Amino acid sequence: MQYFLNTYKECRQAFREAVMRALVRFPDSKFETLDIGGDSGQIDAAFLRRKKKKTRRLVLLTSGVHGVEGFVGSAIQRKLLDDFKSGALTLRSDVLFLHGINPHGFKHWRRVNENNIDLNRNFYLKREKVPRREKNKGYRRLKS
Numbered sequence: 001m002q003y004f005l006n007t008y009k010e011c012r013q014a015f016r017e018a019v020m021r022a023l024v025r026f027p028d029s030k031f032e033t034l035d036i037g038g039d040s041g042q043i044d045a046a047f048l049r050r051k052k053k054k055t056r057r058l059v060l061l062t063s064g065v066h067g068v069e070g071f072v073g074s075a076i077q078r079k080l081l082d083d084f085k086s087g088a089l090t091l092r093s094d095v096l097f098l099h100g101i102n103p104h105g106f107k108h109w110r111r112v113n114e115n116n117i118d119l120n121r122n123f124y125l126k127r128e129k130v131p132r133r134e135k136n137k138g139y140r141r142l143k144s
Contacts, residue, residue, distance in 0.1 A: 003074075003075035003076075003078050003079050004071065004072075004075050005071065005074070005075070007107075008070065008100065008103065008106045008107040009107075011070065011071060011074040011075075011099075011100070011106070012044065012074075012099065012100060014074070014078055015044060015046075015074055015077060015078055015081075015097075015099045015100075016031075016044060018077075018078040018081040018082060018085075019031050019044070019046040019081060019097070021081070021082070021085050022046070022048060022081045022082075022084055022085040024085070025084070025085050025087075026048050026049060026050065026084070026091070028049045028051065028052050029046070029047055029048045029049050030046070030047045030049075031044070031045070031046050031047075032044075032045045032046075032047075033045070036103075040103060040104055040113065040114060041100075041103035041104065041107075042103065043098055043099065043100055043101055043103065044097075044098075044099040044100065045096065045097065045098055045099075046081070046096070046097040046099070047094065047095070047096050047097075048081075048084060048091060048094065048095045048096075048097070049094050050091040050092070050093070050094065054094070055093050055094050057092075057093035057094065058093060058094045058095070058096060059093050059094070059095045059096070060095075060096050060098070061076075061077055061080065061095060061096070061097050061098070062097075062098045062099075062101055063076070063077050063097075063098070063099050063100060063101070064099070064100040064101050064102050064103070064105065064106040065101045065102055065119050065120050066102065066105065066111045066118070066119075066120060067102040067103075067104065067105015067106040067107070067108070067109070067110050067111060067112070067113070068105060068106070068109045068110060068111055069111075070100055070102070070105070070106035071106075073099075074099060074100070077097050077099060080095075080097075081097070101119065102119050
């Protein structure tokens with residue numbers, strides 16, 4: 001049970017350490033910390049690329065959308081990172097890990113963020129027009 005930790009801070013530090021270990025085996029990969037503004041905090045993003053060349057498949061693994069559930073998601077992400085690094089699992093596609101998407105809820109053992117919003121229930125449907133002021137300017141960079 002070494003993957004289950006007690007605090008957001010412990011989980012985040014352990015995730016960052018697991019990513020650094022994995023980057024040794026996958027040198028074309030990246031790690032980035034995304035500032036989400038205000039008192040919300042930061043999200044850690046690790047992109048594991050198995051080859052220099054882009055693959056056509058991407059697996060997205062998130063943790064902490066419902067903040068308090070981040071403890072389990074973080075444990076799974078760190079176990080997978082360790083298994084990819086050791087070769088116990090084969091990386092057959094690119095993988096994007098987003099750790100602690102709701103850092104406030106994760107830190108304070110709450111499902112919602114600091115604005116009492118459940119991130120898993122607060123999004124635009126594909127058929128809806130997103131207001132210009134709410135468009136994510138970083139999406140195109142992430143997509144490429």
